[in-house]
Amino acid sequence: MAHSGHTHGGAPQQGPQPQPIKGVANVIAIGSGKGGVGKTTLSVNLAIALAQLGHRVGLIDADIYGPNVPMMMGQTRQPNVAPDNRIQPLESFGVKFISVGLISPGDKPLMMRGPMLHQIIRQFLQQVEWGELDFLVIDLPPGTGDVVISLVQTVPLTGAVVVSTGSGVALQDARKALEMFHQVHVDVLGLVENMSQMTLPTGEVIDVFGAGGTERTAREYGLPFLGGIDLDPQIREGGDTGKPVTLAGPNSQRAKAYFAIAQKVADASKAIAAKQEDVFEIT
Numbered sequence: 001m002a003h004s005g006h007t008h009g010g011a012p013q014q015g016p017q018p019q020p021i022k023g024v025a026n027v028i029a030i031g032s033g034k035g036g037v038g039k040t041t042l043s044v045n046l047a048i049a050l051a052q053l054g055h056r057v058g059l060i061d062a063d064i065y066g067p068n069v070p071m072m073m074g075q076t077r078q079p080n081v082a083p084d085n086r087i088q089p090l091e092s093f094g095v096k097f098i099s100v101g102l103i104s105p106g107d108k109p110l111m112m113r114g115p116m117l118h119q120i121i122r123q124f125l126q127q128v129e130w131g132e133l134d135f136l137v138i139d140l141p142p143g144t145g146d147v148v149i150s151l152v153q154t155v156p157l158t159g160a161v162v163v164s165t166g167s168g169v170a171l172q173d174a175r176k177a178l179e180m181f182h183q184v185h186v187d188v189l190g191l192v193e194n195m196s197q198m199t200l201p202t203g204e205v206i207d208v209f210g211a212g213g214t215e216r217t218a219r220e221y222g223l224p225f226l227g228g229i230d231l232d233p234q235i236r237e238g239g240d241t242g243k244p245v246t247l248a249g250p251n252s253q254r255a256k257a258y259f260a261i262a263q264k265v266a267d268a269s270k271a272i273a274a275k276q277e278d279v280f281e282i283t
């Protein structure tokens with residue numbers, strides 16, 4: 001494959017180039033167009049599944065509007081900050097994590113303007129003692145906006161995962177998220193459909209939000225469909241009690257779908273890394 005320059009491709013960038021975080025191999029952003037579709041639930045369960053598959057994993061909660069990662073990871077204490085301003089991430093279930101919710105715990109909203117937000121995103125990436133990580137998963141706020149811009153200006157992303165329900169309105173907003181990642185030259189590793197269908201205690205399966213819509217959208221965009229997650233009260237309970245369902249391991253029926261998605265994300269990241277190595281060898 002011919003390659004003319006020394007960049008990773010994409011449009012020429014202005015200002016400082018994003019710098020990789022030392023020791024961190026892959027940075028994966030989890031986005032959605034619409035709020036409340038299960039982005040945080042996916043981020044947390046994906047991080048735990050990757051850790052259970054033997055990877056070293058970190059998780060950044062950058063959802064400034066609803067920083068729910070600490071509750072779902074079962075720890076809400078403030079992180080320790082060393083005298084040299086390095087921040088110690090919290091750790092649950094083998095996953096290191098940090099959250100905007102830990103800066104302003106409790107019920108107060110975190111109200112921030114662009115520059116402060118940019119500063120926090122940079123701190124979370126560069127000032128936290130992540131150590132060696134195979135994956136750093138980032139739970140984005142819903143929608144399109146400042147956090148993503150700060151992120152792509154600070155570090156090169158391996159790729160993004162977009163989560164949606166199958167409903168028309170959620171998919172309409174998911175398309176905007178896909179367009180946003182395209183504009184900032186972030187590869188979308190694939191789409192996930194959350195709350196696809198529900199199995200009643202009688203065994204009857206009902207379609208709640210229009211199962212199949214996300215897969216059709218993925219096909220429309222020529223992107224991989226990474227899988228669907230059932231609407232399942234135990235998944236909600238796992239989040240609310242700080243015991244996500246993936247803790248039950250890859251053989252658990254209700255965690256299976258998360259593990260399959262984690263494996264696909266790991267495989268896609270590996271393929272991207274191999275492609276980049278090729279480029280470096282040629283240039």
Ligand SMILES: Nc1ncnc2c1ncn2[C@@H]1O[C@H](COP(=O)(O)OP(=O)(O)OP(=O)(O)O)[C@@H](O)[C@H]1O
Nearest residue numbers: 035036037038039040041066230231232235236239
């Ligand atoms: N598959 C599922 N089955 C049952 N409940 C779910 C499922 N996925 C998410 N939920 C629940 O739906 C609610 C919203 O999920 P979550 O907080 O993950 O959404 P979100 O997209 O991150 O929201 P936002 O970004 O707007 O804060 C939570 O109570 C969560 O426990």
